Amino acid sequence: MSAPQTQATKPLLGCIADDFTGATDLANMLVREGMRTVQTIGVPDSAPQDVDAIVVALKSRTVPAAEAVADSLAALDWLQRQGCRQFFFKYCSTFDSTAQGNIGPVADALLQALGSDFTIACPVFPETGRTLYRGHLFIQDQLLNESGMQNHPLTPMTDPNLVRVLQQQTPSKVGLIGYPIVSKGAEQIATEIATLRRQGVRMAIVDALENQDLYAIGAACADLPLVTGGSGIALGLPGNFIRAGLLKPQQGAQASALPAVDGLSVVLAGSASKATNAQVGAWIEKRPAFRIDPLALARGEPVVAQALAFAQQHLQQQPALIYATTTPEQVKQVQAELGVERAGQLIEQALADIAAALLNNGVRRFVIAGGETSGAVVKALGVHALRIGAQIDPGVPATASIGASPIALALKSGNFGSVDFFEKALRHLGETRI
Secondary structure (H helix, E strand, C coil), X not given: CCCCCCCCCCCCEEEEECCHHHHHHHHHHHHXXXXXXXXXXXXXXXXXXXXXXXXXXXXXXXXXXXXXXXHHHHHHHHHHHCCCXXXXXXXXXXXXXXXXXXXXHHHHHXXXXXXXXXXXXXXXXXXXXXXEECCEEEECCEEHHHCCHHHCCXXXXXXXXXXXXXXHHCCCEEEEECHHHHCCCXXXXXXXXXXXXXXXXXXXXXXXXXXXXXXXHHHHCCCCCEEEECHHHHHHCHHHXXXXXXXXXXXXXXXXXXXXXXXXXXXXXXXXXXXXXXXXXXXXXXXXXXXXXXXXXXXXXXXXXXXXXXXXXXXXXXXXXEECCCCHHHHHHHHHHHCHHHHHHHHHHHHHHHHHHHHHCCEEEEEEXXXXXXXXXXXXCCCCEEEEEEEEECCEEEEEECCCCCCEEEEECCCCCCCCHHHHHHHHCCCCCC
């Protein structure tokens, strides 16, 4: 990383995210650290200009492992052709995955493609309560498997020991860099990385409790071709480029500037997480909302038309919520009747169809809750790239689509955001009727 940059316009950091909200979460961190960042929706046809980091957002978290690997390698190849010097594979701070993947298989494939023999895995994000100690992931004060994530409809997390979780997904030897090492700083972490490499460890879970730990871990990874983790670890990566003389950090207002967007506003929620359930509950106490019933969709009832009629009735006066969010118990009941895959697809397609119709009817500001929902909606809106703005809540920035007629978007992971997030996000996007 010490060689001089030959073209100021070439990106330095190339990132691959396994879902859309995770991509904006990561981009938010990089902007906070002064990197001009663009997020693309899938592998784009053209390259963004004058950026320091590119985040390619995939929809690969819950697809079959072979498909996730193929999509991730295609993204890596494109980022390499843009001239990126280091690469980052971003997944959820709750390590969402199954025994088959996709974190391990994708990390293995990226390491092989880059000709590297080692990477770290660190999903820690202290600002949202995600910490790692002795290899065990905590959500606030609860172990991962007691946090509600054990009920996730697609990737139930029943084991908080991430060394064990990751080892199930990969033939590579998985190790641990524990907090006693991390707490001593970047030099000691780098020494431990060298030791693990000599022992044949190819991936290491890394403990962290605070942001200062993430900065130290990032510094220790300056020479690794590939880094993997949640968005928190990205805090420590821009500083490496600054110290190498490759990056002149932008002022916050410059790195996060977005165009003004006028038009109507809507909130679309598909996540069944605790946080989104609380946000939906807070909204419907005082504002209009329409619930999407997946069983009604399966019966062929005109749910989309009903939702659009509801939106037409309310949106001229104030923003409204259209949601499929429900309790984990109700989700399980629906999945038992429809199947996990069909239930999810019905909801995603309905919210995507609603979003596309609303765009044609003058809605230009969208707040979207849920990674899978965000992916479906963004594609339906025809968005190919996003410019990343200021942070709304930890892990969630305001964004605007790149193009002649921008759309304002807040893409929220299901587990993120305060109870009043929907209202807060709409204000950030320029809505004044809140």
